[in-house]
Amino acid sequence: MNTDQFYTFLSTTGVEIAIKVLAALAFWIIGRWLIGRVVALLQAAMSRNAIDPTLTKYVGSIVAVALNIALVLGILGYFGIQTTSVAAMLAGAGVAIGVAWSGLLAHFAAGAFLLVLRPFKVGEFISAGGVTGTVQEIGLFATTILTPDNVKTVVGNNKIFSDNIHNYSTNPVRRVERTAQLANGVDPFQAMALLRAAVAAIPNVASAPAPEISLLDFQPQGPVIAVRPYTHNDHYWQVYFDTNEAIARVAGANSWPVPAPMHIHKNI
Numbered sequence: 001m002n003t004d005q006f007y008t009f010l011s012t013t014g015v016e017i018a019i020k021v022l023a024a025l026a027f028w029i030i031g032r033w034l035i036g037r038v039v040a041l042l043q044a045a046m047s048r049n050a051i052d053p054t055l056t057k058y059v060g061s062i063v064a065v066a067l068n069i070a071l072v073l074g075i076l077g078y079f080g081i082q083t084t085s086v087a088a089m090l091a092g093a094g095v096a097i098g099v100a101w102s103g104l105l106a107h108f109a110a111g112a113f114l115l116v117l118r119p120f121k122v123g124e125f126i127s128a129g130g131v132t133g134t135v136q137e138i139g140l141f142a143t144t145i146l147t148p149d150n151v152k153t154v155v156g157n158n159k160i161f162s163d164n165i166h167n168y169s170t171n172p173v174r175r176v177e178r179t180a181q182l183a184n185g186v187d188p189f190q191a192m193a194l195l196r197a198a199v200a201a202i203p204n205v206a207s208a209p210a211p212e213i214s215l216l217d218f219q220p221q222g223p224v225i226a227v228r229p230y231t232h233n234d235h236y237w238q239v240y241f242d243t244n245e246a247i248a249r250v251a252g253a254n255s256w257p258v259p260a261p262m263h264i265h266k267n268i
Contacts, residue, residue, distance in 0.1 A: 024075050031071040039064050053122040057137050058115050065140065107141040110161035114138055124169035125233050129155040132166075148237075173206045173230040176240050179216060180225040180247045183259040188215055188223040194254065195227055198246040204235035221259035 039060045046056040115138065120126045122135050126145070133147035142154045168174055182191055196213040205211060209230050216226035227247060231239040250256075 027075055028071070031074075032068075035064060035067045035071065038067065057122060058111070058139070061140050104141055106158040107156050110157035111138060111140055111143075113161055114143070114157060119165045120167045120169075124167060126168065127166040129160040129163050131155050168233050168236075172232065173209070174233055174236060175212075176229050176231060176236065176243055178227040178240070178243045178247065180227055180251075181219065181259045182222040182225060183257040184222040186222060186256050188225060191223075191250075191254075191256075192225055194250045195225060195247065198250050199227060199229050199243060202229065202239060202242045202246060204231050204239055206230040206232070219259075220261040 042063060043056050043060045046059065047053070114120075120128070120135055122137060125134050126132070128143075128145075131145050131147065131153050133145040133151075133153065136144040136146050136152070138157070142156050143160055145153045145155060147153055180191070180195060182188060192213045192215065196211065199205060199211045199213065200207075206229070211230065212226060212228040214226045214228075215223060217224040227243055229239055229243060
């Protein structure tokens, strides 16, 4: 190819290719923006009709994936690439990927079962797949959970569905588990009465069921009192720490001695 032919190529075919590349880039940017708007409008419409947020996010994910695939096929068609052959190629690649990553299908199926059976919803506090936190999103293949220490954690749907699921938000209240170790010589019945009054005064403690203040066990240091108030999950940690403080205040106000094991002397 001589210089004249090269300049002729650049002035015709090269410019045409550059225009197509720029047009494809514009199609991609505008298409992605339109897809985002369509998904947002769809989810907003579903929210206005009081459709469950879990279903709303799941449908939004499916629509976004489908529209992105259509956008890519449209751009390839603009370049003159036969989309039927591309679809066949994608299908073949999908089979190969499906064989290599068969777990993705399991995650997808588990996500569908989670949506149908609804063991939990977006916004609920759960423990599943070894993670405890608030459900942010149930996606096509994974569920996003925000842990209490503010860490975003993504767990595969199949791992969640095949494991035990603890939903702490289903019931109106949950129980806070605390104990008070008394020293030998402290009257446990008087201690239970004092603790019962102190715990009942803690904000957000449920009156029904009433807090459980019971003689739990006997240790070498002395009796052990179970201190178990009930509260809504939203106030769990506030009641948890306030219960600890109430135990400490009652012990200090009544000058309870520090628990220590009794020493048994044996004659040799």
